[in-house]
Amino acid sequence: MLNILNNFIPILNSSSDTGMGVPKVPLGDLIESIINYLTDNFSSVTKSVSVVMRSGIESLNSVIDMVHPVLFIIVVTLLVLYISRKRIALFTAIGLLFIWNLGLWYETTNTLTLVIISTLLSLIVGVPLGIAAALNKRFNRIIVPVLDFMQTMPAFVYLIPAIPFFGLGAVSAVFTTVIFAMPPTIRLTCLGIEQVPVELTEAAESFGATGAQTLLKVQLPVAMPTVMAGINQTIMLSLSMVVIAAMIGAGGLGAEVWKAIQRLKPGMGFEAGIAVVILAIILDRITKNISFRKNEKNKF
Amino acid sequence: MIKLKIQNLYKIFGPHPQRAMKMINSGKSKKEILDKTGCAVGVAGVSFEVNEGEILVIMGLSGSGKSTLVRCINRLFEPTSGKITVDNDEITSMDKKSLREVRRNKFAMVFQRFALLPHRTVLENVFFGLEIQSADKDDMKQRSMEALDLVGLKGWEDYYPAQLSGGMQQRVGLARALAVEPDILLMDEAFSALDPLIRSDLQDELLSLQSRVQKTIIFITHDLDEALKIGDRIVLMKDGKVVQIGTPEEILLNPETEYVERFVENVNMTRILTAKDVMVRPVKVTHPKDGPRSALRAMKEKGSSSCCVQDRNRKFLGIVRSEQARKLVDEGCTSLESVIEPYEKNKVSPDTPLQEILPIIIDASYPVAVVDESNVLLGVIVTGSVLAGLVEGGVDSNAHATDWNNGGV
Numbered sequence: 205m206l207n208i209l210n211n212f213i214p215i216l217n218s219s220s221d222t223g224m225g226v227p228k229v230p231l232g233d234l235i236e237s238i239i240n241y242l243t244d245n246f247s248s249v250t251k252s253v254s255v256v257m258r259s260g261i262e263s264l265n266s267v268i269d270m271v272h273p274v275l276f277i278i279v280v281t282l283l284v285l286y287i288s289r290k291r292i293a294l295f296t297a298i299g300l301l302f303i304w305n306l307g308l309w310y311e312t313t314n315t316l317t318l319v320i321i322s323t324l325l326s327l328i329v330g331v332p333l334g335i336a337a338a339l340n341k342r343f344n345r346i347i348v349p350v351l352d353f354m355q356t357m358p359a360f361v362y363l364i365p366a367i368p369f370f371g372l373g374a375v376s377a378v379f380t381t382v383i384f385a386m387p388p389t390i391r392l393t394c395l396g397i398e399q400v401p402v403e404l405t406e407a408a409e410s411f412g413a414t415g416a417q418t419l420l421k422v423q424l425p426v427a428m429p430t431v432m433a434g435i436n437q438t439i440m441l442s443l444s445m446v447v448i449a450a451m452i453g454a455g456g457l458g459a460e461v462w463k464a465i466q467r468l469k470p471g472m473g474f475e476a477g478i479a480v481v482i483l484a485i486i487l488d489r490i491t492k493n494i495s496f497r498k499n500e501k502n503k504f
Numbered sequence: 505m506i507k508l509k510i511q512n513l514y515k516i517f518g519p520h521p522q523r524a525m526k527m528i529n530s531g532k533s534k535k536e537i538l539d540k541t542g543c544a545v546g547v548a549g550v551s552f553e554v555n556e557g558e559i560l561v562i563m564g565l566s567g568s569g570k571s572t573l574v575r576c577i578n579r580l581f582e583p584t585s586g587k588i589t590v591d592n593d594e595i596t597s598m599d600k601k602s603l604r605e606v607r608r609n610k611f612a613m614v615f616q617r618f619a620l621l622p623h624r625t626v627l628e629n630v631f632f633g634l635e636i637q638s639a640d641k642d643d644m645k646q647r648s649m650e651a652l653d654l655v656g657l658k659g660w661e662d663y664y665p666a667q668l669s670g671g672m673q674q675r676v677g678l679a680r681a682l683a684v685e686p687d688i689l690l691m692d693e694a695f696s697a698l699d700p701l702i703r704s705d706l707q708d709e710l711l712s713l714q715s716r717v718q719k720t721i722i723f724i725t726h727d728l729d730e731a732l733k734i735g736d737r738i739v740l741m742k743d744g745k746v747v748q749i750g751t752p753e754e755i756l757l758n759p760e761t762e763y764v765e766r767f768v769e770n771v772n773m774t775r776i777l778t779a780k781d782v783m784v785r786p787v788k789v790t791h792p793k794d795g796p797r798s799a800l801r802a803m804k805e806k807g808s809s810s811c812c813v814q815d816r817n818r819k820f821l822g823i824v825r826s827e828q829a830r831k832l833v834d835e836g837c838t839s840l841e842s843v844i845e846p847y848e849k850n851k852v853s854p855d856t857p858l859q860e861i862l863p864i865i866i867d868a869s870y871p872v873a874v875v876d877e878s879n880v881l882l883g884v885i886v887t888g889s890v891l892a893g894l895v896e897g898g899v900d901s902n903a904h905a906t907d908w909n910n911g912g913v
Binding site for chain 1: 618684
């Protein structure tokens with residue numbers, strides 16, 4: 205940590221004048237020196253993580269791409285038919301066929317891979333954090349401002365420091381996407397558990413349930429609809445961030461949009477945009493209907 | 505036998521429980537303590553015992569600490585100080601593990617808002633307590649079905665709670681509690697969220713269930729009628745303290761403080777008082793020892809227009825009216841035999857509630873006789889004694905019938 209301070213002190217002395225009469229607070233310089241310090245010391249670790257993740261993403265991607273579009277469309281449509289309604293299954297089939305027709309199939313599956321991986325990572329990290337925030341008041345007080353920060357900081361800003369840690373490409377994209385998309389999962393998991401009626405947890409405790417039994421048999425199942433709403437939000441945010449992450453080489457549909465911007469080709473941008481919208485609607489309906497079906501059983 | 509014992513229990517919520525305890529002991533009010541220390545007093549020095557197999561009702565208005573008290577018993581709330589023992593095991597000093605064991609084996613709780621799990625079927629809800637104990641699956645299902653049968657919900661096991669009415673949901677709550685075969689049932693305002701008719705049904709069912717299963721039941725309520733109906737004994741609470749402990753009758757007839765008196769003053773006494781509470785000493789003669797002349801004298805002495813007749817073994821024979829006794833005297837007859845009216849219709853036992861006596865007494869122009877099971881005359885009930893009973897919560901059974909009427913009897 206001394207490094208940071210050493211870098212920081214000369215900066216303080218040589219602050220530039222902003223016309224305010226007061227020297228500029230060197231916030232940006234501070235952040236840079238922190239990130240420099242971290243990259244100097246930890247980039248070897250993050251780079252090796254990056255290698256592992258990259259191969260994971262690539263292999264998942266190649267698995268999906270190995271499947272012929274027709275087979276893929278049939279499988280996904282049947283899946284949607286099973287968990288959702290006919291209308292949505294029909295939309296799924298037509299939408300995916302249209303994407304294929306636009307010649308954006310591989311870009312779409314590429315984006316889908318990134319969304320799936322980012323969402324899974326968000327859930328693996330986010331759900332336990334949400335549970336911890338619900339059960340521990342002190343942790344809750346710490347994490348809420350952090351989440352506010354994560355969500356309000358413009359998403360582009362995360363892109364920059366990701367590169368020195370993970371290099372250009374899909375891994376950086378996943379990293380920034382997880383940071384950007386995880387907060388709703390944490391928040392809504394926490395909220396869902398907090399909203400479980402006190403009498404229900406009391407009932408579990410009064411029958412001699414352990415903390416883990418109460419959590420698994422009462423709190424999480426009762427909170428499930430809210431948790432699912434959070435997961436749905438996380439998927440939607442992942443999709444939007446994965447597109448933005450094309451700027452640091454994420455590939456997929458975002459890359460098509462990015463190319464269209466650089467070449468000033470509105471038609472090409474619109475085509476890629478439509479593909480994103482179709483993907484978003486399919487993912488949204490699938491996840492919403494999972495939680496809907498769970499609720500349906502309890503109503504008459 | 506004493507099942508559960510609570511000694512000097514305190515529960516104070518807030519940052520400075522010790523300071524608040526000192527203030528309680530120096531007689532400060534709840535509000536003063538809240539203002540000065542920011543602590544809310546839940547339970548303040550409560551002691552009582554619960555006998556095995558009885559229904560003990562803890563009654564008080566909202567904020568009296570009754571729900572806090574019941575949660576202290578199984579330590580859902582950690583008591584601030586005091587001692588709770590069940591079967592000689594001290595609950596208050598137990599570590600978490602043994603506390604869990606006690607909760608699993610000795611207690612079961614029924615909640616005001618049912619507290620059923622919405623994502624589980626009725627059957628799955630009922631075996632929840634057994635599942636927590638990691639019971640054998642088949643055994644678990646069988647015991648749960650038995651419990652459901654006990655509360656009259658056979659055939660509903662695959663429904664979800666939201667598909668059931670409030671009354672049925674609470675039966676599920678009751679079945680869930682009974683399924684773990686607890687020693688002690690804690691019922692926190694269990695029927696308060698139900699509408700009056702359903703509530704009354706469930707009260708009756710609880711009583712009949714209790715006669716079969718014989719649990720120790722601690723029942724919380726704010727409803728005095730409910731307390732009187734189902735309680736073997738009642739603990740009346742106010743501001744976290746016990747105001748009076750006693751049988752329903754003791755509380756009604758001998759309120760110890762003005763608060764209890766005010767509390768019970770609106771009770772429908774006709775449901776509480778029984779024949780023995782409102783009966784008075786009869787005007788009576790013994791047949792065949794006493795003839796019409798002594799009967800007439802007895803009636804004249806007490807200003808009554810009729811008198812009861814018993815035989816030498818004090819068995820009740822019937823009544824004699826004054827005008828008929830006079831006729832016998834005028835005729836020179838010495839036996840009452842011919843004018844004794846058998847009185848089958850107007851005879852009641854000492855435990856008959858006043859509610860059932862009222863219609864009889866309104867119809868009859870002569871007193872209602874109170875006899876025990878071997879037909880011995882214990883007393884009579886007249887309109888005046890009923891009124892006095894309602895006003896004063898019972899009458900002195902040594903008082904005389906004519907103390908309340910002007911010769912009308």
